[in-house]
Amino acid sequence: MSIDVHVIATSSLGDHSYLATDGQVAVVVDPQRDVDRVLALAGRVGARITHVVETHVHNDYVSGGLELARLTGAQYGFAAADRPPFPHLPLADGDVVEVSPELRLRVLATPGHTFHHLSYVLEGADGVRGVFTGGSLLFGTTGRTDLLGAEHADTLAREQHASVRKLSDLLPGGAAVWPTHGFGSFCSATQASGDDSTIERERRVNPALHLAEDEFVSRTLAGLDAYPAYYAHMGVINLHGPDPVDLRRPPGITPGELRARLEAGEWVVDLRHRTAYAEAHLTGTVSLGLDGPMATWLGWLIDRGAPLTLIGETPEQVADAQRELVRIGVDRVAAAATGTPRRLADDPAQVRELRTATFAGLAAALAGDVPAGLPAPDVILDVRLGNEWDAAHLDGAVHVPLPELAARAGEIPAGTVWVHCGSGYRATAAASLLARTGREVVLVNDAFDRAASAGLAMAA
Structure with a gap:
């Protein structure tokens, strides 16, 4: 019986989730909050989700792991040392998760990105297939080490260096590397490279496997840049247990109400492409098009809990934006409107261009x-x-x-x-x-x- 690993990409946040299956049952690694995508994939491949595991308490998105476990009845694997208050399967270094006789995960402690970070070696009847590395070993780089506070960055960088070498020492060169972060995520210490990788490739290209500890630490810390302000809230939400996601459409809004919100200085976000925004937009709106990392920048810029109104050309744009926003814990959108700026204007003078x-x-x-x-x-x-x-x-x-x-x-x-x-x-x-x-x-x-x-x- 073969084992297949399916990637569930969230390109807007630079993350990957995974579904590994033997054709009958499946384990999901690091799911995003909108778990309907995971359930749909499991349905397409005909697999029943029996296990969900987290590599770490995520700082860049709200996890869907707890909700997915509730919906499917799956066991929810979490680092025992994190001691979350919800029901879970406590995991630690050396544990084995028997998903099926043909599919199991061997747990490796790989601290660095967080203190209690775990990686999961995927094993089948023919041996090691690959490793889910979360925010530890990435493609050509590693996960950043300052998300738990600058005061811990040096210590975690040293642990990250040791963890990556541990993975390299324990695993065969042909083992696939399946990271969660590194595809544009701010959780990556530096820009990741490549679309896939193996342990052997990382031995050739990854600085953590070539630099001595002190040099790796100094280079890693020197290269760290700012990261989104909303990261401060993600770990707290994930550790205490996220609420179920709600993707119902926000209340509609009239042109007069929209104008009042704009005149009050509230955030009204135009989701269209920037070229369309430049041609015509409502005065006071903020351009964050869905063609880019809208949620990342909106979550970084807006005061948490501030009233938010979304406007797009179609209802589908608003729905896509909601999906992006719940992934970073922006659950409440005050209102939404669709149409062209001229149709949404309460006064033709509201419509402006951006040169x-x-x-x-x-x-x-x-x-x-x-x-x-x-x-x-x-x-x-x-x-x-x-x-x-x-x-x-x-x-x-x-x-x-x-x-x-x-x-x-x-x-x-x-x-x-x-x-x-x-x-x-x-x-x-x-x-x-x-x-x-x-x-x-x-x-x-x-x-x-x-x-x-x-x-x-x-x-x-």
């Missing part, structure tokens, strides 16, 4: 040849994160990372702001936030790697 340019246009403007219809730049604002700025930035630019924009808006010099990021997504969000404060803004909707070839002077 855009490219890096070539910015270079021309700085040379005195301002593109038609655009104001000359008084300020060039870079809203990328610190590591991106340190790697390379425009000479003369002002740096205020997007998560700090609200608190530091007063530091931005007066005049027209031309704002950019790495691709245009974050810059659009920043431009919309600045416009809410009355600033005159031009969005540089372009890829940063084209800035130098456009003739802009670079600094590093």
Whole structure:
């Protein structure tokens, strides 16, 4: 009987969940909160979920493990040392989870990403198939070690180094590596590389398996950048037990009510692509399109519990946004509306455009040849994160990372702001936030790697 491992990707958060099955029963590893996806997959492959296991208490999303166990009657494996208050199967180093005669998990303690982190070696009748590594061994990197507080980062980095070497020492080179994080997640210490991996590949490319402990620790800690503010809430929710998810559509809202919310300064998020937002949007709305990591940036920027209204072109956009948001514990959306900005406007004067340019246009403007219809730049604002700025930035630019924009808006010099990021997504969000404060803004909707070839002077 063969064992199949199915990936359930959540690309918006940079995470993978897994369903491993022998064709009859299945174990699920690190499920996201919207467990209907997992149940649908189990139905398609004809497997009954008998076990759910967590590699660690997640800091970047609300787990669906407890709810999935409730719905299926599965045993819920959790690190015994975490001592959660809900019913669970306590697991520790050396334990074996017998999913079926053909499928079992061998538990390995791999602290580093968290103190009580576990990895699960998947074994079949023919031996080791692979290992579910959670936030320990990632593709070409490791999980970050500062999420439990900067004061623990050094200790956990040393444990992470030892844990990765433990996995390498105990497992055969052909064993597949199945991490939860590292596909764009802020839980990764550095950017992960590749779409799949094995222990043998990691022995060749992973710094943790080449660097001595002290050098690994110093490099890991030096490379850590900011992570989303909502992470502070995820571990608490997961350790105490998340509530069941509710994906019912939010209450509808009239154009007059929508205008009142905007005039009150509430968060009204436009879910459309940034090009559509630039062409026409309601004054005061914030652009966070579903084509990018909307939930990550919204969860990072908004005050937790603040009233939130979603607007999109279709009901499906609103539903997709809700699904993204419940994954980070934003369970209540105050209202929602669908349609074009002109249909949602209570007054035609509410509809505005956001002027855009490219890096070539910015270079021309700085040379005195301002593109038609655009104001000359008084300020060039870079809203990328610190590591991106340190790697390379425009000479003369002002740096205020997007998560700090609200608190530091007063530091931005007066005049027209031309704002950019790495691709245009974050810059659009920043431009919309600045416009809410009355600033005159031009969005540089372009890829940063084209800035130098456009003739802009670079600094590093």
